[in-house]
Amino acid sequence: MEIGRYERPKTMDEAYSLIVKERGLPIAGGAWTHLTMKKTALAVDLSGLELRYIRDAGDAMEIGAMTTARDLETSSLLEAAFGKVFNEATSHLVGVQLRNVITAGGSVAGKFGFSDLVTVLMAMNASLRFYGGAMVDISRFLAAPKEGPFFLEKIVVKKGAKAAFQSLRVTKNDFAVLNAGAVFADGGWRIAVGARPAASWLSLSAADALGREGAPTMEAAGRAGDAAAAELSFGDDTRGSAEYRRAVCAVLVKRAVMEASR
Amino acid sequence: MIINMKVNGKSIGVECDPGDPLVDVLRAAGYTEVKKGCGTGNCGLCTVLLDGIPVPSCSVFAGRAADRAITTIRGVEKEATELAKFITAEGAEQCGFCSPGFALMVLAMRKELSSPTDAEIRHYLAGNLCRCSGYEGHLRAVRKFLEAGRE
Numbered sequence: 231m232e233i234g235r236y237e238r239p240k241t242m243d244e245a246y247s248l249i250v251k252e253r254g255l256p257i258a259g260g261a262w263t264h265l266t267m268k269k270t271a272l273a274v275d276l277s278g279l280e281l282r283y284i285r286d287a288g289d290a291m292e293i294g295a296m297t298t299a300r301d302l303e304t305s306s307l308l309e310a311a312f313g314k315v316f317n318e319a320t321s322h323l324v325g326v327q328l329r330n331v332i333t334a335g336g337s338v339a340g341k342f343g344f345s346d347l348v349t350v351l352m353a354m355n356a357s358l359r360f361y362g363g364a365m366v367d368i369s370r371f372l373a374a375p376k377e378g379p380f381f382l383e384k385i386v387v388k389k390g391a392k393a394a395f396q397s398l399r400v401t402k403n404d405f406a407v408l409n410a411g412a413v414f415a416d417g418g419w420r421i422a423v424g425a426r427p428a429a430s431w432l433s434l435s436a437a438d439a440l441g442r443e444g445a446p447t448m449e450a451a452g453r454a455g456d457a458a459a460a461e462l463s464f465g466d467d468t469r470g471s472a473e474y475r476r477a478v479c480a481v482l483v484k485r486a487v488m489e490a491s492r
Numbered sequence: 493m494i495i496n497m498k499v500n501g502k503s504i505g506v507e508c509d510p511g512d513p514l515v516d517v518l519r520a521a522g523y524t525e526v527k528k529g530c531g532t533g534n535c536g537l538c539t540v541l542l543d544g545i546p547v548p549s550c551s552v553f554a555g556r557a558a559d560r561a562i563t564t565i566r567g568v569e570k571e572a573t574e575l576a577k578f579i580t581a582e583g584a585e586q587c588g589f590c591s592p593g594f595a596l597m598v599l600a601m602r603k604e605l606s607s608p609t610d611a612e613i614r615h616y617l618a619g620n621l622c623r624c625s626g627y628e629g630h631l632r633a634v635r636k637f638l639e640a641g642r643e
Contacts (some may be wrong), residue, residue: 233553238556264511273553324534325533325534325536327597328547331551402618403619
């Protein structure tokens with residue numbers, strides 16, 4: 231990647247100015263950016279900011295944008311709040327070395343279709359805090375086209391969710407052929423399916439099929455899986471066909487719902 | 493752009509594009525013990541410690557390494573030589589191309605996990621590919637190396 235000017239700001243205001251006013255390219259982990267072979271006049275390295283943290287904020291957990299996948303994988307705070315779901319959504323990601331580079335903010339901001347983390351955050355109805363801006367639901371962020379530069383500061387996940395993550399992989403540390411997240415919170419379900427191979431998306435019909443029952447039967451979970459498979463779109467790539475993904479979707483959603491309801 | 497970094501305790505300045513992969517910059521500066529494999533962060537050959545944390549240097553911009561400390565296998569020669577005795581005794585290697593990255597990961601694991609199970613060892617080292625060994629010899633060697641360190 232060719233970079234004209236490289237800056238590592240020390241303050242949030244300085245970073246915001248470089249990204250938003252000077253239209254610099256924010257570099258979070260950079261693990262995927264370096265593969266794109268882009269040219270950029272200005273790269274803004276966010277690693278000099280205090281954005282690597284996982285905090286208990288009372289009714290929610292806050293995840294700084296520069297928190298690494300390895301941090302999420304090994305966080306006892308997240309495990310205490312949500313069980314093993316963050317561990318399961320990060321621990322298959324290649325190796326420990328790369329997970330020390332990949333960041334939560336980079337995964338979200340890149341809207342990567344292959345991301346396991348984004349599927350979990352979608353199912354958990356996470357909110358994104360943009361520096362100098364408002365809080366935005368992750369589903370709204372993923373659905374909207376990119377409009378101008380932005381500086382993602384942190385991800386906020388409400389506590390009280392019963393969450394589960396499922397995925398199918400050709401090999402253990404490969405990207406998923408398909409992934410699914412199921413969350414029961416506030417008396418309702420949210421079902422997200424990712425690696426379709428397009429970015430993670432919610433299945434409203436699967437949530438409807440489950441209603442407000444926090445402990446659905448195996449049959450109800452199966453109906454939710456079928457509903458998600460019928461509702462969502464899937465594509466072909468080297469890991470699997472759209473038809474195969476559709477069949478896998480029904481199973482993974484069913485398993486995720488049953489796991490989350492335990 | 494000149495990027496200043498400390499490699500194995502020695503301060504150096506290298507002329508490079510900040511967007512170059514760190515592995516290329518290190519090798520051009522003479523640190524050829526850092527091996528280059530896939531270039532996508534998958535194989536673990538190019539592992540170095542960045543401020544003590546293992547990272548694939550192919551996936552780190554040279555600019556990010558500015559004013560930071562990098563450790564290659566030469567920077568932990570004494571510990572790596574100790575590990576090598578166990579690797580040799582277990583017949584765990586043939587070509588040795590994966591050894592620098594593998595050894596750095598084992599040493600990082602020893603700092604991070606006090607008494608890892610076999611499953612935890614496999615999980616921690618899953619990002620280090622070896623096409624000669626089949627990994628069983630590696631596992632035996634690592635287990636014995638860690639046990640010896642605890643005694």
